[in-house]
Amino acid sequence: MWLFAPIRPGPLHSYDSGSAILPGGHRVPKLPEPLRQRLECQLPAWERLYTKHCDFPMAIRTVDDIGSSLKKLRTLQVVELVSIFLLAYSAEVLGPAKTKGITTIGYLLLVLTAFNIWSAFSWHRRQFQRARQLLLSRPSDANAIKRWHFVNLVLLTNCESIGLFGCLMRVWGGGTLSQAVPFYICALILLLAFTPRQLQGQLSAQAKGDSP
DSSP states (O other), X not given: OOBOOOOOOOSSSOOOTTOEEOTXXXXXXXXXXXXXXXXXXXXXXXXXXXXXXXXXXXXXXHHHHHHHHHHHHHHXXXXXXXXXXXXXXXXXXXXXXXXXXXXXXXXXXXXXXXXXXXXXXXXXXXXXXXXXXXXXXXXXXXXXXXXXXXXXXXXXHHHHHHHHHHHHHHHTSOOOHHHHHHHHHHHHHHHHHTOOOOOHHHHHHHHHHHOO
């Protein structure tokens, strides 16, 4: 297991707190700021924003850090699952809108729900699979861990929003309880379907295969 730790500046390179020592005493300096900025410009806009504001200044251990990230995502998933039931209860407590049918807001919520479902599967097929493959190929890369965590975070939040749309449909959209229930069920199914998966076994197996 690799352990990253700060080192003192060497005679040939300028090291700082982001430098590291790998097994065998190999030194890995932090990228110079101009080169780092040039590489970040080639990333998508959302990834540049996340990398800038969610850097890892702390020590990183490959398997343990992935396990910590997975634990946080699983905790968030449980909170979001509970929030769906709270949203359904809140919609009934706040009182449904007294209308004769679905309003314009209700139809807008239907469109947003359809878009969210499509975007969730599209995000999982493209961004999640890329982040997963990147993490499997570079398990010691902090940016790969951050990207995998961020992609899962966006996916779970997107699924939860469908439950919120069901609550709004009941309160302001003119929908009945039977019309709002499919929103809640859809949100629960997607949250369970996109459960963050365990990668430690895969990373360990790959690390054994790469070792001489």
